[in-house]
Amino acid sequence: MALWHGYRPELLTDFYQFTMAASYWKEGMRGRAAFSLFIRDLPPHRAYFVSAGLQSLLAFLDDFHFDASSIQYLRSLGRFPEGFLKYLESVRFTGTVRAIPEGRIFFPNEPILEVTAPIVEGQLLETLIINTLHLEILVATKASRCVHAARGRPLIDFSPRRTHGVDAALKTARSSFLTGFIGTSNVLAGQMYGIPVFGTMAHSYITSFLREMDAFRAYAAAFPDNTVLLLDTYDTLSAAEKAVVIARELQAQGKKLRGVRLDSGDLTRLSSQVRELFCRHGFSDLAIMASGNLDEYRVEELLQSGAHIDLFGIGTRLGVSADAPYLDMAYKLVEYDGRPVLKLSPGKKTWVGEKQVFRSYDPSGLMEYDILGLKQEKHPGAEPLLEPVVVQGRRTAAEESLAEIRARFRADWERLPEEYKKLRPEKIYPVRPSDPLLALQDRVRHSRVAEEIGS
Amino acid sequence: MALWHGYRPELLTDFYQFTMAASYWKEGMRGRAAFSLFIRDLPPHRAYFVSAGLQSLLAFLDDFHFDASSIQYLRSLGRFPEGFLKYLESVRFTGTVRAIPEGRIFFPNEPILEVTAPIVEGQLLETLIINTLHLEILVATKASRCVHAARGRPLIDFSPRRTHGVDAALKTARSSFLTGFIGTSNVLAGQMYGIPVFGTMAHSYITSFLREMDAFRAYAAAFPDNTVLLLDTYDTLSAAEKAVVIARELQAQGKKLRGVRLDSGDLTRLSSQVRELFCRHGFSDLAIMASGNLDEYRVEELLQSGAHIDLFGIGTRLGVSADAPYLDMAYKLVEYDGRPVLKLSPGKKTWVGEKQVFRSYDPSGLMEYDILGLKQEKHPGAEPLLEPVVVQGRRTAAEESLAEIRARFRADWERLPEEYKKLRPEKIYPVRPSDPLLALQDRVRHSRVAEEIGS
Structure with missing residues (x-):
């Protein structure tokens, strides 16, 4: 789009990535670095996360380079030696990426992704790696909660107007679809990702006609095959009576009114009254859709209170993950040039070394616990979650379809015990560091304390 | 960027905009429609909003059209008549836009922007208009609160890694700069908008060296002219002692250490101890920067508790506007074909007709109250806030520089009474509907009730 014309995403990074890179270059630090991406804590009312966003990231890595205009901008800042700028011209991504595939469930402190690459490459990628995966994981996790709350009723993403920008609108459509939404109102997401698009009319449509009935008829x-009438422009129950007239008129043409949408007011009461009216007139199968400030908590309340709602449009609170608008996601250096490294900052625990997540299931096939271990460990019977997706700069796996990722999510969801699916979970899923990891962590910590914290 | 290659922003809209447009087209509804954009309510702890985002929107309107690939996608859905698709090919924006200029302060229910255009054009634009202005207003408002809390200390945007996507990262840098941030860590925002970029080193830089001191020296x-040392990788006070050594080494070369950054721990205590250490060694002018989960509330607390901090890096909580991640922004049809229109949905009050905001100041020049009136009203002595920016599809004002918008914000900010600037304001700024607006609202409401709510 116009905004991006002539600009490249490689500069979507923090300035310090370039100053650090320039120093690595000056010092001749060409060693292999391992970086680990993880989420430190659970936000309120969450017991798990859903992996998402890998595909966008891989597309970016495929084409990672600094074009002439990016280099020229960096030069204009007057901070970098010419030799470093020349070197940047030749930088590509030549490293290896291991990741938890999209659609899988994971937990705090588990690496979602590990990058091993020359340190400059791994460093320059930090900001965009976090920016890309943070958003899709945030929204996929929120969306999965909505799907759960709706108890099998279909959900549609209605968020594009109030997401944080265009990129977020697209990624909300994608991430929510991955966890079981049936589609989106977002036309560009339909075009880009092949997600089904839905929608019929807004209040402005109704008010632009002299009478509500004229709008419904038009x-x-x-x-005639795809009409869902919006009922709350003037008065929901009066409009429901008009909807019965339209349903009859369509019936007379051999067509069928699809349904109605309620967008404000007491949705429990109104949906029951509307359902009763429709049944009384022989239209018991008219779908009633609800929208308007909905999220997983409202959906659960509505269904518990006996609302007669067949499908939901979920907008703003999904698209901004309103009750938890960010995750404490970090991308940390865990090894450099064969040496495991660690920071000791209070409240910001990081696990040292290249790692793997080993998942164990109980005899019924439900997830029982995960072991956070070093990459080379063996845990017979447990399932390792991270898989190589890029090796020495080349993708090793074919691009996945959204249908494959949806199926993977559904399979993982079935294996997640019910107690972690609750909207207000009380239990924390067990993630245990392995003995070798604990030993290494301890050794590195002691050596750092002895070395750095003196006098 | 790659993501956008071959895609156009016109499809970033809700699908119902196209179904409604197809019906308008079919019905021959070519009348002029007026749409009004406003925010219904104040989110928690806000007493005002800051206008922002107009420039991105105008760039989009300049180039508004449906290209062949967009039309082809719509055709592929099998829902639209060929005549309508042909018609879409010729659609451009031919309407008029009046808006509150960027950088001004405004209040709930005041139109930020009014579009008058053939109804199809006004309708198709809804989603992207809200998406564009919502985000920049949200972040500019949050950023202005941070600037206020910092009491003159400089602030830098550190948000790009955890904003909701790339678009949000760019707009956070821009919107925060408009309200007085001195710059951003976001390099792409530096390139696109000319905003100053800042940053020196991360924990990964320190840990990649064998010793912290090696990293500092490198x-x-x-x-040598731009070093700010990050202190909390292992132990803040031990690192501060190393910083004194570096400061001496730079001094010996005729250079000067710029400062240090604290990123975790008890910032009040640590900043005092670090300041005391620096003073004791004759480096009393070393700047102490703080970062790490900061927002306006934390900045206010830190300064009230006597923290010795000279500048702040504000990241995630700014970039996602964490305590208020969305605004109840709406874009409503207020007039069609000369007829004022209104929806009556409960809890969603909309003011009828094309409007203007008239602002009155007290004798000392402070904002006193606003009148929300009809566009053609006259209120001598009051300042009308909305100005024409596009007339019949053509921009009427030159593109503004960020410096001009910053200056406009500063001037408006000086006129805002202190009670509304508080982080937890108790008073609501008076916005009064005019008598003509009240009369028209009443008349239209009664006619709608009489017409639509029957039996």
Whole structure:
């Protein structure tokens, strides 16, 4: 889009990535570095995360380079030696990436992704790696909670108007679809990702006609097979009576009104009254859709209170993950040139070394616990979650379809015990550091304390 | 960027905009429609909003059209008549836009922007208009609160890694700069908008060296005029002693250490201890920067508790506006074909008709109250806030520089009474509907009730 014309995503990074890179270059530090991406803590009311966003990231890595205009901008800052700028021209991603595939469930402190590469490459990628995966994981996790709360009723993403920008609108459509939404109102997401698009009319459509009934009739004439009438522009129950008239008129043409949408007011009461009216007139199968400030908590409340709602449009609070708008995600150097490294900052625990997550299931096939171990450990019977996706700069796996990722999520979801699916979970899933990891962590910590914290 | 290659922003819209447009087209509804953009309510702890985002929107309107690939995608859905798709090919924005200029302060229910255009054009633009302005207003408002809390200390945007996508990272850098941040860590925002970029080193830089002191020395050697040492990798006070050594080494070369950064721990205590250490060694002017989960509330607390901090890096909680991640922003049809229109949905009050905001100041020049009136009203002595920016599809004002917008914000900020600047304001700024607006609202409401709510 216009905004991006002539700009490259490689500069979507923190300035310090370039100053550090320039120093690595000056010092001749060409060693292999391992970086680990993980989420430190659970946000309120979450017991798990859903992996998402890897595909966008891999597309970016495929084409990672600094073009002439990016280099020229860096030169204009007057901070970098010419030799370093020349070197940047030749930088590509030549490293290896291991990741938890999209659609899988994971937990705090588990690496979602590990990058091993010459340190400059791994460093320059930090900001965009976090920016890309943070958002999709945030929204996929939120969306999975909505799907759970809806108890099998279909959900549609209605968020594009209030997401934080265009990129977030697209990624919300994608991430919510991965966890079981049936589609989105976002047309560009439909075009880009092949996600089904949905939508019929807004209040402005109704008010632009002299009478509500004229608007209903005009819409039914234009889309006799796909009409969902919006009922709350003036008065929901009066509009529901008009909807019965439209349903009869369509019936007379051999067509069928698809449903109605409620967007404000007491949705429990209104949905029951509307359902009762429709049944009384012989239209018991008219779908009732609800929208308007919904999220997993409201959906659960509505269904518990006996609302007669068949499908939900979920917008703003999904698209901004309103009750938890960010995750404490970090991308940390865990090894450099064969040496495991560690920071000791209070409250910011990081696990040393290249790692793997080993998942164990109980006899019924439910997830029982994960072991956070070093990459080379063996845990017979446990399932390792991280898989190589890029090796020496080349993708090793074919691009996955959204259908494959959806299926993977559904399979993982079935294996997640119910207690972690609750909207307000009380238990924390067990993730245990392995003995070799604990030993290494301890050794490195002691050596750092002895070396750095003196007098 | 790669993501956008071959895609156009016009499809970043809700699918119903196209179904409604197809019906308008079918019905021959070519009348002029007026749409009004406003925010219904104040989010928690806010007493005002800051206007921002207009420039991105205008760039989009300049180039608004449906390209062949967009039309082809719509065709592929099998829902639209060929005549409508042909018509879409010729659609451009031919309407008029009036808006509150960027950098001004405004309040709930005041139109930020009004679009008058053939109804199809106004309708198709809804989603992207809200998406664009919502984000920049959200972040500019949050950023202005941080600037206020910092009491003159400089602030830098550190948010790009955890904003909701790339678009949000760019707009956070821009919006925070407009309200007085001195710059950003976001290099792409530096390139695109000319915003100053800042940053020196991360924990990964320190840990990649065998010893912290080696890392400090290497950095100072690469950037002897621009070194800010990160202190909390192992132990803040031990690192501060090393910083004194570096400061002496740079001094011996006729250079100067710029400062240090604290990123975790008890910032009040640590900043005092570090300041005391630096003073004791004759480096009383070393700047102490703080970062790490900061926002306006934390900055205020730190300064009230006597922290010795000279500048702040504000990241995630700014970039996602964490305590208020969305605004209840709406874009409503207020007039069609000369007829004022209104929806009556409960809890979603909309003011009818094309409007203007008239601002009155007290004798000392402070904002006193606003009148929300009809566009053609006259209120001598009051300042009308909305100005035409596009007339019949053409921009009427030159593109503004960020410096101009910053100056406008500063001027408006000086006129905002202190009680509304508080982080937890108790008073609501008076916005009064005019008598003509009230009369028209009442008339239209009664006619709608009489017409639509029957039996």
